[in-house]
Amino acid sequence: MADSRVGPVHHPSEARLLDYASGATREPVALLIATHLALCPGCRRKVGELEAVGGALLESLPAEPVKDDSLARLLARLDRPETTEPAAPVRSPGDPILPQPLRDYVGRLDQVAWRHLGPIAQVRLLPGFEGLTTRLVRIRPAAAMPRHTHAGTELSLVLQGGFSDAAGHYRRGDVAEADSAVDHQPITDADEECLCLAVLDAPVRLTGRLGRLLNPFIRS
Amino acid sequence: MGIEAVCLVGMPVPPFNDCMATEPAKPDPNPLLADLLDAVARRQDRAAFARLFEHFAPRLKAYVRRLGAPDQKAEDIVQEVMITVWRRAALYDASQASVGTWIFTIARNKRIDDLRRERHPEIDPDDPTLVADPHEPAEEVVMWQDQARRLRAAIGALPEEQALILRKNFFEDKAHGVIAQELDLPLGTVKSRARLALAKLRQVLEDIV
Numbered sequence: 001m002a003d004s005r006v007g008p009v010h011h012p013s014e015a016r017l018l019d020y021a022s023g024a025t026r027e028p029v030a031l032l033i034a035t036h037l038a039l040c041p042g043c044r045r046k047v048g049e050l051e052a053v054g055g056a057l058l059e060s061l062p063a064e065p066v067k068d069d070s071l072a073r074l075l076a077r078l079d080r081p082e083t084t085e086p087a088a089p090v091r092s093p094g095d096p097i098l099p100q101p102l103r104d105y106v107g108r109l110d111q112v113a114w115r116h117l118g119p120i121a122q123v124r125l126l127p128g129f130e131g132l133t134t135r136l137v138r139i140r141p142a143a144a145m146p147r148h149t150h151a152g153t154e155l156s157l158v159l160q161g162g163f164s165d166a167a168g169h170y171r172r173g174d175v176a177e178a179d180s181a182v183d184h185q186p187i188t189d190a191d192e193e194c195l196c197l198a199v200l201d202a203p204v205r206l207t208g209r210l211g212r213l214l215n216p217f218i219r220s
Numbered sequence: 221m222g223i224e225a226v227c228l229v230g231m232p233v234p235p236f237n238d239c240m241a242t243e244p245a246k247p248d249p250n251p252l253l254a255d256l257l258d259a260v261a262r263r264q265d266r267a268a269f270a271r272l273f274e275h276f277a278p279r280l281k282a283y284v285r286r287l288g289a290p291d292q293k294a295e296d297i298v299q300e301v302m303i304t305v306w307r308r309a310a311l312y313d314a315s316q317a318s319v320g321t322w323i324f325t326i327a328r329n330k331r332i333d334d335l336r337r338e339r340h341p342e343i344d345p346d347d348p349t350l351v352a353d354p355h356e357p358a359e360e361v362v363m364w365q366d367q368a369r370r371l372r373a374a375i376g377a378l379p380e381e382q383a384l385i386l387r388k389n390f391f392e393d394k395a396h397g398v399i400a401q402e403l404d405l406p407l408g409t410v411k412s413r414a415r416l417a418l419a420k421l422r423q424v425l426e427d428i429v
Contacts (some may be wrong), residue, residue: 007351014412014418015372015396024395025330027338027353041353044343048317049425050418054328055321056371057390063278064285067295071273074302100344153397175352179407 008040008173017043021050023216028126028134028199031101031159032175035197038099039173097160102197106136117144121152125197133200139163142190152202153179161194163187253319254312254364261309273302276323284331286391297334301327318364336393367425374424382417385410 012020012033019025020033037044097109105125106112114121119140126134131152139145141161155177162171165186170176178184188194256272259265276297284294304326312322329340343350374385384403388394394402400410 010409013411015414018389018414018418019395022390023332023340024389024393026395027341030339030396034343038343038347038349039351041351041355044353045355049422051325052317052321052367052384052425053371053375053418053421054390055318055324056368056375057386058279058283058324058327059320060375061282061286062278064282064294065275068264068296070277070295070298071270074273076272077299077303078264078266078269078306083372095349097349099349100347101341104341147352154239194365 007042008036008171008175010168010170010174010176012036012175013042013113013177014046016155017046018050021047021054025156026132028129028132029155029201030105031105031126031134032155032197032199034101035099035159036157036173053108077098097195102159104177111129112136114138131199131201135198135200137196137198139196141188141193144185144187146185152200153177154198157197159195161192162189163194163196164185164189244403252365254314257305257309257312257319261312263274268369269306272305272319276305276320277302281390282326283327284335287335287393288330289331293334297327297330301330304330309369314364318368320364320368370424370427371421374421378417378420382413385413386417389414 008165016025016029016033020030025033037047048097095103095109098106106123112123114123120143121138124133126132139148139161155175158170158172158174158176162169162173162174163186164170165176165184167176167184176186227377253272253275256265256268258266260272279292280298280301284297285291289297301323308326312319316322317325332338332340375386378386385396385399388399388402389396396410396414397407400403400407400423403410
């Protein structure tokens, strides 16, 4: 199990990175991508390249004149004290598990109010995004998740421990993307609890017999 | 320090996807964008800032207008972007990105905040949890102006079906799943068109750096 690779091996798709760089990603998905970027220097470089595409597109746009007094108004503002600039958010100190963008949303890992459901403990993040369910999930070692498919797409980012499904083995920094074509049954590693950030863009449909019974739990 | 030249202010800019491949290669007498930004950072140079404003403000306005901001709202966002450029000029790192790319990211974050009332989460370069890049290039001179010119040319040369996806993505705030629905295409088709487009653009980027 202890391979010597540096950084994640399962990455978000190119299209996901493009959506992030252009700003077309909704905030929960952008949070998952940004957290992956903190753990993946290769995808950081790619996003830098995609932002350069954004810079080239910006500079290729036909200029649209601004109002005549626009520059004067701006220069006048430079003299005013910076009272309008919001104070920098108070940041929690470094955390060996949660990279910075996620820490802004979770706070301290040891102070999370977990909800326990069988082998799973979870907490909802970013409520209020219609159609998007964002959760931080802890799963016991060697636990098999109920067999399920997704009406939409589920993105999972591993933060600690790992899990395996038919597509491979996922460890810290790896991103798994499961869409409606995937009927999968992930199993967590035997030696460690698995901590994931999961973003689902539609309710999960459970397919197994046990799964249908568990449906109400997973939806919560 | 990047050796990036200012486009001639007031010169007509070719429309997206049209003759971007044919920009003149003559030497540019204008000061370098990165030098202007450096003057703002080091000495709060207002004349340099005004030059940056003249270059970027009309393009920033076009950008946020395309994303659906009414005229006055677009003016307000341009003001917010440029005031951020003034205040954060010292944070610009010429080894990481061109001035245009840096300002694009500021504008992107402002318009998400202002038009969508959402945040755009980003890494913190000083986060001790950040996994360092073993291939991080040392401080090197990057030909940003050359890169931006060749990137614009490469974008202009993309097949329309690929350029369309970039335009919808960057200028209409549509993620690839939404684009697939709107164009009535399978998700895989949109993904592969995006991948093909980016492979061509990446060649340009890797040739230069």
